[in-house]
Amino acid sequence: MTALEVEVDPGEAGFDAERLGRLGTHLNKYVDRGLLPGVNVLVSRGEEIVYRHMYGARDMERALPVEADTIYRFYSMTKPITSIAIMQLYEQGLFQLKDPISRWIPSFAGSQVFSGGNALEPQTRDATRDISVHDLLTHTSGLTYHFHMAHHVDEMYRRAGFDWTKSPGDLESQCDILASLPLLFDPGSEWNYSYSTDVLGRLIEVMSGLSLDAYLKKNIFEPIGMVDTGFSVPDGQEERFASCYYPDGETQQATLLDDAQRSRYLREPEALSGGGGLVSTLGDYHRFTQALRSGGALDGKRIIGRKTLEFMTSNHLPGGVDLTEYGRPLFSETAYDGVGFGLGFSVVIDPAKAKVLSQRGEYAWGGAASTAFWVDPVEDLTVIFLTQLLPSSTHPIRPEMKALVYQALL
Secondary structure: OOOOOOOOOHHHHOEOHHHHOHHHHHHHHHHHOOOOOEEEEEEEEOOEEEEEEEEEEEEOOOOEEOOOOOEEEOHHHHHHHHHHHHHHHHHOOOOOOOOEHHHOOHHHOOOEEEEEEOOOOEEEEEOOOOOEHHHHHHOOOOOOOHHHOOOHHHHHHHHOOOOOOOOOOOHHHHHHHHHHOOEOOOOOOOEOOOOHHHHHHHHHHHHHOOOHHHHHHHHHHHHHOOOOOEOOOOOOOHHHEOOEEEEOOOOOOEEEEEOOOOOHHHOOOOOOOOOOOOEEEHHHHHHHHHHHHOOOEEOOEEOOOHHHHHHHOOOOOHHHOOHHHHEOOOOOOOOOOOEEEOOOOEEEOOHHHHOOOOOOOOEEEEOOOOOEEEEEOOOOEEEEEEOOEOOOOOOOHHHHHHHHHHOOEO
C-alpha cells in the first residue's frame, strides 16, 4: 500500500496550516450529523502530501473505521482512467479522433435519432453522421443514461435492462444493445452525460485484443503501482471494503444501500464498465492523480504523453463554450456554469461564472457515491475526497471543498 502520511509542513508548501484544518472540521460535521458514513481526504502540492484527514466509518453497521487502505466504489472516477487508456492507443496510431466507432463496433453504423413518439412506440430519423471516438470522449455522442429520468430514450434504456445493479449482458452485447436504441440527438450537437465511456471500454478491447481489465492492469495499474484497483474487491480483502449508503428521504441520515460484506463488488462483474466499474483506494488514486499532475508519468513510468494530456484537459466544446451553453441540465458529476469538458475530464474555464473559488485550467471528475478529485496545474495541486453516499448531488461537498482548500493558500 502507498504510504499516505503528510510529507511536508503546510507552511513550507504555501498553505496556512490552521486555515487548511478548516477542511476536516467542516467535513466532520457531515459525519457527526449522520449525513455521511465517513470521509477520507488528501491534499498534495507538487510531489508531497500536505494534508490528510480521516474520520467516521467505512461500515457503520459493524462500527469499522475509515482507514488509509479502505477500498471504495469509484463509480465515474473510472472514466478518466478509461479515457487515458483509449488515448494511449491514439498515441500508437491505432485511430483518429474523427473516426466513426462503427469501424470497430459495426452495430453502431447508421444510428437513428429519436424524433417523436414515446418509449414504446418511438419515431426516429437518420443521424446526420455516425458517432466518432471524439464524441464518446466528450459525451457528445447522443447516448444517455438510464437514470436521467428526463426523456423517452432514458426510459428505453431502462426497458432494455440497464440498471444501477446490473447490465444486459457482457460489454460486447451491452454495446450492441446501446447501438440498437435511438440517440437523444445528432452526434456532436450537444453534451449529455452517458454510457459513452463504457463504449470506449469496448473500443479498447477490440483495438488492443485484451479484455478491459487486462488492458488497464498492464498499461496503467501495474506501471504506476495501483495495486488495489480493479473491477471487484481482491480476494481476501473484503474486510477493507466500505459499505455504500443513501440519504433517508425524511431525515437525510445515511442509510445502508449496499452492504460491504454482501456486495456484488465481491464478485467479478459480467460486464466490465469503463464508465463506472472500478473499486480502488485513496493511495492508488493518489498515484494516478500524481501521474496526471506531473504530465503523465510517475516514478519513471509514463502512462500518457505530456502534450496528449494537455490536449485532453483543454476544453473541447465547440467555440470554447461551457456546459450550460452546450449541455443538457441533467445529472452530471460537475457543475455546468463556467465549466467546459475535455477528453474525459471537466475543465474550469471561468471561475467567476462558476461562482466557485477555483482555478482556470483545473480539471476534475467525480463518482456517483460522492467521491471527487481535481488537479490544478497552475497551483501544482491535487485533491481527492472519498466517501460512499449515493447520489453525489445530495450535499454540496465539492464546491465547499474547493473554497476550503483554496482559501488556505498563502
